[in-house]
Amino acid sequence: MKNWEKNVRLVTPYTPGEQPKKRDIIKLNTNENPYSPAPGVQKVLKEFETDRLRLYPDPASSELVDAIASEYGVRSSQVFAGVGSDDVLAMAFMTFFNSKKPILFPDITYSFYDVWAEVFRIPYETVPLDEDFQICTKDYQRENGGVIFPNPNAPTGVLMPLEQVEEIIQANQDVVVIVDEAYIDFGGVSALPLIEKYENLLVVQTFSKSRSMAGMRIGYAFGSEKLIAYLNDVKYSFNSYTMDQLTLAMGKASVEDREYFKQTTDKIIRTREWTKEELKKLGFLFEDSKSNFVFVTHPKVSAKQLFENLKKENVYVRYFAKPERISNYLRITIGTDEEMQKLISLLKKYC
Amino acid sequence: MKNWEKNVRLVTPYTPGEQPKKRDIIKLNTNENPYSPAPGVQKVLKEFETDRLRLYPDPASSELVDAIASEYGVRSSQVFAGVGSDDVLAMAFMTFFNSKKPILFPDITYSFYDVWAEVFRIPYETVPLDEDFQICTKDYQRENGGVIFPNPNAPTGVLMPLEQVEEIIQANQDVVVIVDEAYIDFGGVSALPLIEKYENLLVVQTFSKSRSMAGMRIGYAFGSEKLIAYLNDVKYSFNSYTMDQLTLAMGKASVEDREYFKQTTDKIIRTREWTKEELKKLGFLFEDSKSNFVFVTHPKVSAKQLFENLKKENVYVRYFAKPERISNYLRITIGTDEEMQKLISLLKKYC
Numbered sequence: 001m002k003n004w005e006k007n008v009r010l011v012t013p014y015t016p017g018e019q020p021k022k023r024d025i026i027k028l029n030t031n032e033n034p035y036s037p038a039p040g041v042q043k044v045l046k047e048f049e050t051d052r053l054r055l056y057p058d059p060a061s062s063e064l065v066d067a068i069a070s071e072y073g074v075r076s077s078q079v080f081a082g083v084g085s086d087d088v089l090a091m092a093f094m095t096f097f098n099s100k101k102p103i104l105f106p107d108i109t110y111s112f113y114d115v116w117a118e119v120f121r122i123p124y125e126t127v128p129l130d131e132d133f134q135i136c137t138k139d140y141q142r143e144n145g146g147v148i149f150p151n152p153n154a155p156t157g158v159l160m161p162l163e164q165v166e167e168i169i170q171a172n173q174d175v176v177v178i179v180d181e182a183y184i185d186f187g188g189v190s191a192l193p194l195i196e197k198y199e200n201l202l203v204v205q206t207f208s209k210s211r212s213m214a215g216m217r218i219g220y221a222f223g224s225e226k227l228i229a230y231l232n233d234v235k236y237s238f239n240s241y242t243m244d245q246l247t248l249a250m251g252k253a254s255v256e257d258r259e260y261f262k263q264t265t266d267k268i269i270r271t272r273e274w275t276k277e278e279l280k281k282l283g284f285l286f287e288d289s290k291s292n293f294v295f296v297t298h299p300k301v302s303a304k305q306l307f308e309n310l311k312k313e314n315v316y317v318r319y320f321a322k323p324e325r326i327s328n329y330l331r332i333t334i335g336t337d338e339e340m341q342k343l344i345s346l347l348k349k350y351c
Numbered sequence: 352m353k354n355w356e357k358n359v360r361l362v363t364p365y366t367p368g369e370q371p372k373k374r375d376i377i378k379l380n381t382n383e384n385p386y387s388p389a390p391g392v393q394k395v396l397k398e399f400e401t402d403r404l405r406l407y408p409d410p411a412s413s414e415l416v417d418a419i420a421s422e423y424g425v426r427s428s429q430v431f432a433g434v435g436s437d438d439v440l441a442m443a444f445m446t447f448f449n450s451k452k453p454i455l456f457p458d459i460t461y462s463f464y465d466v467w468a469e470v471f472r473i474p475y476e477t478v479p480l481d482e483d484f485q486i487c488t489k490d491y492q493r494e495n496g497g498v499i500f501p502n503p504n505a506p507t508g509v510l511m512p513l514e515q516v517e518e519i520i521q522a523n524q525d526v527v528v529i530v531d532e533a534y535i536d537f538g539g540v541s542a543l544p545l546i547e548k549y550e551n552l553l554v555v556q557t558f559s560k561s562r563s564m565a566g567m568r569i570g571y572a573f574g575s576e577k578l579i580a581y582l583n584d585v586k587y588s589f590n591s592y593t594m595d596q597l598t599l600a601m602g603k604a605s606v607e608d609r610e611y612f613k614q615t616t617d618k619i620i621r622t623r624e625w626t627k628e629e630l631k632k633l634g635f636l637f638e639d640s641k642s643n644f645v646f647v648t649h650p651k652v653s654a655k656q657l658f659e660n661l662k663k664e665n666v667y668v669r670y671f672a673k674p675e676r677i678s679n680y681l682r683i684t685i686g687t688d689e690e691m692q693k694l695i696s697l698l699k700k701y702c
Contacts, residue, residue: 002525002550002551003524003525003526004447004524004525004526004527004550004551005577005581006450007447007448007449007450007496007497007526007527008446008447008449008527008581009445009446009447009449009581009585010581010584011584011585011588012584012588013583013584013585013586013587013588014587014588014591016407016410016587016591016592017407019406019407019408019409019410021409027406030407032405032406032407033405034405035405036401036402036404036405037401037402037404037405041401041404042401045396045399045401045597046397048396050387050388050392050393050396051387051388052566053387053388053392053563053564053565053566053567053601054383054384054385054386054387054388054563054564054565054566055370055378055383055565055566056367056368056370056381056383056559056565056566057370057565057566057568058370058372059367059370083434083590083593083595084590084592086589086590086591086592087589087590087593090589090590094360094470095359095360096355096358096359096360097358098358098359098360099357099358115588116588116589118588119445119585119588119589145358146358173354173355174353174354174355175354175355175358176355176358176359199353199355200353200355208407212404212405213404213405214404214405214406214407214408214592215403215404215405215406215407215408215595215596215597216404216595216596216597217408217592217593217594217595226356230356230359230360230361232364233361233362233363233364234360234362234364234470235364236364236365236367237362237363237364237365237466237467237469237470238437238438238441238467238470239434239435239437239438239441240365240367240437241367241435241437241565241568242434242438242568243568244434244566244567244568244595244598245566245567246396246566246567246597247595
């Protein structure tokens with residue numbers, strides 16, 4: 001190792017799901033939406049005046065922030081926007097988790113949390129889910145440097161009722177609590193109204209799942225004005241202009257189309273329920289999912305084997321070899337009806 | 352202060368130049384390019400298939416990274432891309448500057464360096480420029496935790512010859528040296544070839560100035576494979592998908608149009624030289640600029656007064672009240688010939 005390498009921040013990065021470049025596949029591995037973005041998004045794209053791109057975007061992302069605030073009935077000063085919810089969460093870890101006490105999050109959860117903790121050198125402890133993959137609120141009632149959990153949880157898809165979410169927040173008013181709601185729009189109840197009651201609560205959402213815009217990188221968060229101001233200070237200390245002009249305009253168009261949003265999320269929920277029935281018939285076991293994916297195991301066929309068989313047929317699902325506890329599970333994104341029919345017919349062959 | 356606020360990372364953020372929302376102004380305050388992005392950029396925009404946006408982008412940004420590598424004659428593994436050069440620099444500070452010894456940069460320079468040092472808690476020392484705003488290479492020949500400087504420097508516009516840049520790198524092989532070349536394409540000689548010789552050298556450039564794409568947020572860096580791999584590890588620990596699909600495709604189109612790039616940068620250089628002549632006639636004093644701006648002072652008229660007078664006429668230039676040493680200077684971006692004629696005619700009235 002050379003001398004200059006001694007001061008390098010060494011990390012083990014997060015491994016995102018595979019993004020195969022071939023086109024003719026059924027892609028159920030990264031929880032993308034099978035439907036196109038709202039029609040208004042395309043309109044922005046077609047009508048955008050390219051010459052404007054020589055100018056910097058608005059560093060405050062006001063166009064998008066105002067549209068989100070208006071749609072969700074909060075003030076713009078209660079909204080933060082970033083380059084996908086990963087960017088929002090990274091900024092939040094950096095801004096709020098600076099205690100010497102460990103932050104807490106579930107043992108089975110979004111596998112980026114420990115990566116952020118490590119890159120920012122934040123001490124952390126994981127809290128085991130119970131046998132049915134449920135978060136036990138009591139486990140979060142002890143000293144800590146902050147709390148974060150997804151609701152619904154990933155990759156389990158399990159939704160915690162709002163009362164339990166509030167129980168955790170209530171017990172943790174001396175630290176920042178982050179509720180990561182990437183999958184909330186598929187049947188969950190958001191903690192958003194609680195930001196009026198708890199100044200230390202940050203609720204994070206994304207355009208990548210329910211708004212079909214994973215390719216554009218838009219995440220956002222709701223919180224008290226104070227919390228959002230702190231977050232913006234760190235953001236402005238990192239990169240003044242995180243969101244490009246097109247993203248801001250397209251994001252605005254998406255959030256303004258409430259009808260299309262409802263139609264497509266409802267459709268995914270219906271397809272999910274159908275998929276669950278079919279999987280049950282095939283002997284799969286799973287907790288109830290309120291997200292745009294299901295997390296399933298089969299008592300007789302190994303998940304790894306299924307994953308590989310499906311891949312051979314150009315159907316991509318997500319298999320996590322680790323941790324041990326979920327090494328026999330598959331996470332399957334809900335696609336179109338046709339895609340799920342194809343999946344089920346293949347699974348019939350294997351099970 | 353509430354308990355939860357005690358663990359907040361408190362910072363004094365960077366203040367970007369004003370982005371006025373009105374359209375009929377002459378905007379010479381944030382070093383944007385007066386010409387449109389390359390024609391191919393518009394083509395991508397018009398032909399892009401919106402449905403693709405429901406999918407995540409390629410986390411490795413390969414399309415753009417490969418195009419940059421090919422244009423600059425390096426390997427893709429020697430190129431890193433980010434959300435503007437601010438994002439690239441922020442990631443680089445986080446990745447490479449983890450020594451307990453202070454990093455070094457000029458006292459008069461890009462005012463984001465000390466902001467990054469503070470947000471990441473990196474000790475730093477500033478090194479005074481000499482009386483003519485020149486960097487003295489000897490001052491960088493002492494123990495430190497890393498070195499960063501822009502070439503040409505900002506906001507002075509002064510270019511350091513490549514031999515002097517190499518002198519600094521040569522003297523600092525035990526730390527990472529970052530040469531921030533945001534303005535190199537307006538007449539400077541890049542340190543890029545030196546990455547083959549110095550494994551610890553990172554050369555950072557941007558699409559915001561010479562490629563007219565400030566609104567799209569694209570920055571990139573060249574370095575040894577080892578250096579770029581370390582940088583990517585930290586990037587993947589922060590946000591897997593920083594660059595959206597449109598940005599990747601439009602960036603590629605821009606970098607592939609060498610002819611347009613040359614035409615527009617040459618035009619800006621010619622306009623700059625004309626502007627310098629006119630400013631000299633009006634009694635302005637300045638060091639020679641090799642960037643897309645000039646940094647000027649007038650022995651008789653205060654910079655602040657000029658700044659305010661110009662603003663009243665809807666001509667925006669940049670005035671830095673601090674530090675003291677440059678508090679009587681204006682940084683004026685080079686616009687079109689017509690814009691600079693308008694500026695000169697106004698200055699004639701005031702001087």
